[in-house]
Amino acid sequence: MRQPRAILTTHRLSKEFRGFHAVDEVDLSVAEGTVHALVGPNGAGKTTLFNLLTGFLKPSGGRITFDGRDVTGQPPERIACLGVARSFQVASLFPQMTAREHVELALQSATGLGRRFWRSDKLMRRFSGRAGELLDEVGLVQLAEQPAGSLPYGRKRALELAIALALDPKLLLLDEPTAGMGLEDVDRTTSLIARVGAGRTVVMVEHNMSVVGSLADTVTVLQRGEVLAEGPYDRVKADPQVVEAYLGADVA
Numbered sequence: 001m002r003q004p005r006a007i008l009t010t011h012r013l014s015k016e017f018r019g020f021h022a023v024d025e026v027d028l029s030v031a032e033g034t035v036h037a038l039v040g041p042n043g044a045g046k047t048t049l050f051n052l053l054t055g056f057l058k059p060s061g062g063r064i065t066f067d068g069r070d071v072t073g074q075p076p077e078r079i080a081c082l083g084v085a086r087s088f089q090v091a092s093l094f095p096q097m098t099a100r101e102h103v104e105l106a107l108q109s110a111t112g113l114g115r116r117f118w119r120s121d122k123l124m125r126r127f128s129g130r131a132g133e134l135l136d137e138v139g140l141v142q143l144a145e146q147p148a149g150s151l152p153y154g155r156k157r158a159l160e161l162a163i164a165l166a167l168d169p170k171l172l173l174l175d176e177p178t179a180g181m182g183l184e185d186v187d188r189t190t191s192l193i194a195r196v197g198a199g200r201t202v203v204m205v206e207h208n209m210s211v212v213g214s215l216a217d218t219v220t221v222l223q224r225g226e227v228l229a230e231g232p233y234d235r236v237k238a239d240p241q242v243v244e245a246y247l248g249a250d251v252a
């Protein structure tokens with residue numbers, strides 16, 4: 001089989017907070033079309049790395065290349081424009097707006113049309129077909145006309161995913177997609193990510209090892225800002241250093 005190309009790479013990527021190395025010379029290579037999980041103990045630097053990749057933090061050193069371009073130090077809007085979408089936090093949903101309206105608005109903003117047309121009926125009709133497809137893709141078709149504020153927690157996260165997908169991203173970044181979910185929502189979200197991940201590139205920070213095991217093609221384990229291990233889940237899980245650092249408690 002031909003090796004997929006790396007759509008995202010980092011070279012000695014580093015972030016210091018007043019002399020503290022939160023991310024320390026990390027080399028990462030994310031293959032196009034794969035699901036890549038970032039795991040590691042609390043404080044390992046996962047969120048910081050994620051913020052570097054999306055431009056929310058500027059690196060102290062090293063480089064980031066996305067889709068053949070050096071994007072080091074670029075602002076979040078620029079990185080988003082190049083095709084990197086990140087799942088939004090629940091707090092960013094508008095409680096009174098319906099699920100459908102959220103997705104239509106996201107589709108509208110992806111076209112770059114100005115605020116002049118904001119939620120005009122005519123324009124929204126242009127997006128309603130695609131919005132319906134996206135809501136279907138995340139299993140929200142039946143809840144499309146519900147205000148976002150009334151959706152159960154797991155469905156809010158599914159809506160965030162639909163909003164991220166509206167940008168038709170080349171790379172989808174998911175920040176702990178199953179955090180705070182009960183078992184049923186975890187299962188539903190896992191199959192949802194498997195479905196939307198087909199044919200897309202996904203990088204996710206995830207603590208639930210069974211989710212990582214069933215979704216990730218590649219796992220990178222971070223510890224104290226450094227890459228401790230990287231590879232397929234089964235190999236990484238068996239690495240004695242990893243077991244000691246992190247997985248031991250979960251797997252034992």
Ligand code: ADP
Pocket residue numbers: 017020022040041042043044045046047048049
């Ligand atoms: P993780 O997501 O793996 O739990 P983080 O990336 O949030 O870890 O944090 C890594 C380390 O960097 C932690 O020790 C944290 O306290 C520190 N850190 C994160 N953000 C900041 C900040 N803005 N200022 C100072 N220290 C920070």
Ligand code: MG
Pocket residue numbers: 046047048
């Ligand atoms: Mg974190």
